Amino acid sequence: MVDQRKERTTTALLHAAETLFRDRSADDVTVEEIAGAAGVAVGSIYNHFGSKAGLHAALVERALQVDRDFMDRAYGSSDSPIEQIHAAAEQYFAFYLAHPDHFRMLAFPGPPGRYAAGRELSERLARSVDEQNQRLVDAIRRGVATGDLRPVDPEQVATFLWAAWNGVISLAWRPDPLRRDEAQLRELLATATDVVAEGLRARRLD
Known part of the structure; x- marks a missing residue:
């Protein structure tokens, strides 16, 4: 049976930490601030996550x-490498729209910080993102092997x-005329992906 009180506390701590980490590094945010924003005792952080680093790691995971x-939806949508590239761009944008804080955490992580736990988390994040991107690598490699891609x-x-x-998605955060809204970002992503995808197609000799 799910402990609803524990689940509520965990959710509150994750939400509070994510909000505070949005504009400040984990090093600069104290456990007292996180607990205060979540409306729980400081000890809850240690009880549920072991440490501030453990809470940060849970956020990243x-x-x-x-x-x-x-991204599972992108790579399960078609066997065609070109179609998978387009689907990956669309799903990555959908991920950003639905979870902008998650996106920012993965795409633009802050500095690893002064402590070993922060550096280890930064390295683990880099490895995990690389593993996620491996499916895009595999799609392109498959297309090259079949001769569909050059x-x-x-x-x-x-x-x-x-x-x-x-880079395209980050235009949404610019404070100047270069800022783009959702419709403009969608069009830019489609254009950029189409240019690359079409450039990858193997040239057929008639």
């Missing part, structure tokens, strides 16, 4: 799982695509 759920370095292309998507 939750964001990764949500991202994974969205010979390219799948790792390089996948990294470029991921970085480009992050």
Whole structure:
């Protein structure tokens, strides 16, 4: 049977920490601030997560799982590498729209901080994001192997695509005329992905 009180406390702590970590590094946010924002005792952080680092790690793992759920839809949608590239862009944008704080945490993590736990978490996040992107690498590699895509370095292309998507989406946060709204971002992502995808197609000789 689920302990509803424990679940409520856990959810409140995760939400409070995510809000506070949005604009400040985990190093600069105290356990007292997190507990106060969650409306619970400081000891709850240690009881539920072991430490502030444990709470931060739980936040990252939750964001990764949500991202994974969205990207599963992209890579299960078609066997065509080109279609999977387009679907990956669409689902990544959908992930951002539904969970902007999760997106920011994965795409633009803050500095690892002064402590070993922070550096270890930063390294684990980088590895996990790389593992997520491996499915894009595999799709491109498969297309090259079948001759549907021209010979390219799948790792390089996948990294470029991921970085480009992050860059386009981040225009939503600009405080100047370069800022783009949701419709404009969607169009930009589709255009950028189409340019890359079409450039990847193998040239057929008639």
